[in-house]
Amino acid sequence: MHLANKTIVVTGCGSGIGSDFAKLARLQGARVIGVDRNDPMLTLDGFVKIDLGDPAAIDAAMAQLPAHIDALANIAGVPGTAPAELVGKVNYLGLRHFTQRVMERMGEGGSVVNIASILGAEWPARLEPHRELGATASFEAGAAWLAKHPVPQETCYQYFKEALIVWTYTQSQKQFLERGIRMNCVAPGPVFTPILGDFVQMLGNERVEKDAHRMKRPAFSDEVAPVIAFLCSDASRWVSGINLPVDGGLASTYV
Numbered sequence: 001m002h003l004a005n006k007t008i009v010v011t012g013c014g015s016g017i018g019s020d021f022a023k024l025a026r027l028q029g030a031r032v033i034g035v036d037r038n039d040p041m042l043t044l045d046g047f048v049k050i051d052l053g054d055p056a057a058i059d060a061a062m063a064q065l066p067a068h069i070d071a072l073a074n075i076a077g078v079p080g081t082a083p084a085e086l087v088g089k090v091n092y093l094g095l096r097h098f099t100q101r102v103m104e105r106m107g108e109g110g111s112v113v114n115i116a117s118i119l120g121a122e123w124p125a126r127l128e129p130h131r132e133l134g135a136t137a138s139f140e141a142g143a144a145w146l147a148k149h150p151v152p153q154e155t156c157y158q159y160f161k162e163a164l165i166v167w168t169y170t171q172s173q174k175q176f177l178e179r180g181i182r183m184n185c186v187a188p189g190p191v192f193t194p195i196l197g198d199f200v201q202m203l204g205n206e207r208v209e210k211d212a213h214r215m216k217r218p219a220f221s222d223e224v225a226p227v228i229a230f231l232c233s234d235a236s237r238w239v240s241g242i243n244l245p246v247d248g249g250l251a252s253t254y255v
Contacts, residue, residue, distance in 0.1 A: 002028045002029060002233065003025050003028040003029055003030035003071075003229060003232060003233055004028065004029030004030070005029060005030075005031075006025075006029075006030045006031070006070040006071060006232070006233075007030070007031045007033065007066050007068060007069050007070050007071075008025050008030045008031070008032050008033070008069075008070060008071045008072070008073065008232060009032075009033045009034075009035060009065065009069055009071070009072045009073070009102060010022045010025070010032055010033070010034050010035065010073045010075060011035040011036065011052065011072075011073065011074050011075055011076035011095075011098070012035075012036060012074075012075035012076030012077065012115075013032075013034030013035065013036050013040055013042070013044065013047075013075075014034070014036040014038045014039070014040050014041065015041075015193065015194050016075075016191070016193030016194060016221045017075050017115065017188070017191065017193065017221040017224050017225060017228075018034075018036070018073070018075035018076065019040075019041075019042055019221070020221045020222040020224075020225040021073055021075065021224075021225040021228045021229065022034055022042060022044060023042060023225075024222070024225045024226065024229055025229060025232070026043070026044075026045070028229065030232075031045045031046075031066075032044050032045050032046075033045060033046040033047070033048065033065060033066060033069075034046070034047045034048070035047075035048050035049075035050050035052075035061075035076065035098075036049065036050075036076065037049065037050065037051055037052070037076075046064075046066075048061050048064045048065060049061075050098075052076055052089075052090050052094040052095065052098060053086060053089035053090040053093075053094045054089075054094070055093075055094065055097050055138075055139040055140070058094065058097055058098050058101060059101065062101055065102070065105070066105070067105060068105055068106075068107070069102055069105045069106055069110070070106070070109070070110060070111070070232075071110065071111040071112070071113070071232035072099060072102045072103075072106075072111070072112045072113070073113045073115075073228050073232065074095050074098070074099060074112070074113065074114045074115060075115045075228075076090070076095075077090060077091045077095075077115065078090045078091060079157060080153075080154075080156055080157025080158070083153070084150075084151050084152070084153045084156035085146075087156045087157055087160055088143075088146055088151065088156065088160055089143070091157070091160045091161070091164070092133075092142075092160040092163050092164055092167075093139045093142045093143060093146075094139070095114065095164065096139070096142070096167060097138075097139045099112055099114075103175070103179075103181060106179070106181050107179070107180070107181075108179070108180035108181075109180060109181075109234065109237065110179070110180070110181040110182070111181070111182045111183075111184075111231060111232045111233075111236070112175075112181065112182070112183045112184070113184055113185070113186060113228050113231045113232060114164055114168050114183070114184070114185045114186070115185070115186055115188070115228075116161050116164050116165050116168075116185040116186065116187040116243055117157075117158075117161040117187055117188060118187050118188065118189045118245060118247050118250060118251055119157060119158045119161055120158065120161030120162045120164065120165045120187060120243075121187070121251060121254075122158070122162060123162035123163075123165050123166050126159070126162060127166065129149060130162055130163045130166035130167070131166060131170065132145065133145055133146070133149075133163055133167075134163065134166055134167040134170055134171075161187075164185065165185050165187075165243050168183050168184065168185045168241070168243070169241055169243075171183055172184070172240050172241035173240065173241055176240045176241070182231075182236070182237070182239065182240040183240060183241065184231050184236075184239060184240060184241065184242050184243070184244065185242070185243040185244065186224065186227055186228055186231065186243075186244050186246055187243050187244065187245045187246065187247065187251075188219060188224050188245075188246050188247060189215060189218070189219060189245070189246070189247030189248060189250040189251070190215070190218035190219065190247075191218055191219045191220070191221055191224060192218050192219065192220055192221065193221055211250075214250050214253040215247070215248050215249070215250045215253075216248055217248075219246065219247070219248060223246070224246050227244060227246050231244070
């Protein structure tokens with residue numbers, strides 16, 4: 001498995017999983033274009049500063065991206081302690097809009113990897129609203145749908161990770177059959193990143209303590225990065241439409 005000669009766009013490259021994946025991809029021979037709202041603190045082959053919650057900013061920034069892109073790793077996101085509207089814009093609507101624009105520059109063998117979460121595992125309980133939201137034609141239409149179906153602050157992070165998984169499922173085979181582009185999700189459990197404290201605050205100490213015995217420890221971000229690399233590589237050329245847990249077995253303890 002390697003990424004030699006591939007051009008990969010990595011959102012959220014400034015820290016955590018995004019930073020470690022960008023480093024690994026360059027080590028494996030990829031040309032890495034980072035995307036973040038903050039200036040990067042690592043070596044990249046290119047960088048574009050974008051507010052992923054603003055579709056106009058996304059459209060304007062496309063001129064700075066390469067004409068051909070082999071893979072997109074959607075790693076940027078805000079925690080559930082941010083306002084629910086912002087979580088929806090960045091973690092779902094903006095991600096979707098950015099992905100649709102980047103896929104215009106992909107061809108056969110392209111790959112999109114979306115970072116979901118173990119917290120998105122309850123998507124079947126809300127399948128129909130997630131399908132409805134996913135069927136909206138644009139960022140603006142999605143925002144209008146959400147205005148009519150507001151998401152509670154306390155569950156907004158979970159909700160939009162569920163919605164992302166469902167959108168990936170419903171889009172993946174269409175893209176694979178028509179254009180040869182694969183779409184997959186990676187679902188980490190807790191990860192040692194700068195926003196781990198936000199997740200503890202979001203879930204509450206009682207939930208965290210209740211689940212602590214289910215896992216050895218949170219993951220290190222460089223334990224998630226190689227899985228993203230696999231899904232971006234030609235080694236996974238027949239893998240499409242999956243949500244792959246990377247959680248040290250945490251999901252299995254709920255069976």
